[in-house]
Amino acid sequence: MFKRIAVHLDDDAACTRRVRAAAQVARDHQAALVGIYTSYLPPQYAYDEGIVPDDVYAVLQRRLTDNRKAAHGLLLQAAREVDVPVQWRAPEGSPAEALARHARTCDLLVLGQSGEDDPESVVTPYFTESIIMTLGRPVLIIPTGGDLPPLGRNVMFCWDQGREAARTLADSDPVLRRAAEVLVLSVTSRPVTPANRDDLHDYFAAHGYPAPQRVLRDGHQNEVGRIILECADERGSDLLIMGAYGHHRLREWVMGGACSAVLRATTVPVLLSH
Numbered sequence: 092m093f094k095r096i097a098v099h100l101d102d103d104a105a106c107t108r109r110v111r112a113a114a115q116v117a118r119d120h121q122a123a124l125v126g127i128y129t130s131y132l133p134p135q136y137a138y139d140e141g142i143v144p145d146d147v148y149a150v151l152q153r154r155l156t157d158n159r160k161a162a163h164g165l166l167l168q169a170a171r172e173v174d175v176p177v178q179w180r181a182p183e184g185s186p187a188e189a190l191a192r193h194a195r196t197c198d199l200l201v202l203g204q205s206g207e208d209d210p211e212s213v214v215t216p217y218f219t220e221s222i223i224m225t226l227g228r229p230v231l232i233i234p235t236g237g238d239l240p241p242l243g244r245n246v247m248f249c250w251d252q253g254r255e256a257a258r259t260l261a262d263s264d265p266v267l268r269r270a271a272e273v274l275v276l277s278v279t280s281r282p283v284t285p286a287n288r289d290d291l292h293d294y295f296a297a298h299g300y301p302a303p304q305r306v307l308r309d310g311h312q313n314e315v316g317r318i319i320l321e322c323a324d325e326r327g328s329d330l331l332i333m334g335a336y337g338h339h340r341l342r343e344w345v346m347g348g349a350c351s352a353v354l355r356a357t358t359v360p361v362l363l364s365h
Contacts, residue, residue, distance in 0.1 A: 093120040093265045097197035099190055100128040100162040105203045105235045110169045112233045112360070113201040116242060118173040120265055125178045126166035127193045129186035130155055187218055191226050198265075201231045204354065219354065223335045229262040229364045230335075237358030240329050246270045247328035248303070249319055249349075250277050250291060255334025259364040260294070263332045266362060267300045274326055275303040278310045278318050278349075316352025323359050335363040 098113035100106060110126070117124040132155055163179055170177035182189035194200040202219055223230050233239070243266045250256050267273060275291065295303050310318045323331055335350045353361060 093117075093122045093198040095125055095197040096120070096122045096199045096201065097125045097127055097194040098166075098201040099203065100126050100166060101203075102130075102158045102162070103203065105233070106162065107165060108235070108239070109201060109203045109233045110165055112239055112242070113231075114169040114173045114175060115239075116199070116201065116231065117170075117175040119241070119243070119269065121175075122198070123176040123178060124166070124170050125180065125193070125197055126162070127190050128159055128162045128179070128181045129190050130159065130181075131186055187221050187225075191222060194222075194226060194228060197228065199229050199231055200226060201233060203233055204235050204357075220336070220351075223363055224365055229259070229362060232354060232357070232361040232363065234358050234360065239360070242360055243269055243330045244271045245274075245326070245328050246272065246330045246332060247274045247276055247319075247323050247326060249331065249333035250275050251279070251334070252277075253334060255336065255365055257334075259332055259334045259362070262364040263362055264298065266330065266332065267295075267298070270301055273301045273303050274306055274322075274328065276306050276308065276319065276322050278308045278315045312349075315349035316356075319349065319353055320356055320359075323357075328359060331357065331359050331361045333361065333363060335365040 093116070096113055096117045098110055100110065114124055116122075132151060159181055163181075166179060167177060180193045182193060190200075200222070202222060204219070219232070246266065248260070248263070248267075250260075273295070291305075292303060295301070306322065308318050308322065319331065319333070322328075331353065333350065333353065336348070350363070
């Protein structure tokens, strides 16, 4: 069960959308909403020399305080609108490390798509990827664009019989139990044996999930991300579920991979585990 749902609070333009989506998920699962606000204030001194003038640093401190209060108010309002318990965290330190430290005692972390192009965001290149890789908890990515209907009614689960997909299958149990329809997509250049299909069907039946609708698509490794997004659009899925970074992460980040492609271009929320 999801009983504590964390959401990343930042100063980016998509924060309101992300917090409202997290509050909706908390309501659906009767969970508490935990807001984790991360910020970064550059050091004023380095090697005993001032690198930021006092008056400029004072302005930065006031702005940080104002932004923190605004984020806190946004979180409280979103929780109040859906009547869920709410908790607030505003840790200091590296944003990625602070976020992961608090989110590890939650059942799910709600993140946005990479905000590195937003000048107000503390998100750095590969921030989202780093959190997914190091958190040890499932992560729900809320895209910056697209509709946000109630999540998890029409689910598409990406199944490649690998470790990450199996981990995600277990982590997404609370979502799959609530789903009305589950489409299971496999993209492969090799045939999937009947035994593998039967095993997955039996797993769903044993856990009381909807009977999976199997879809097989032919495609090579460099086409998987595009095929996933195309299939989700064709089927009207409101949530994608997939394993994250099944290949070496450096190879994925540099050369690209299915997870990286989906994170860049999705307009549908994505639930990931590594």
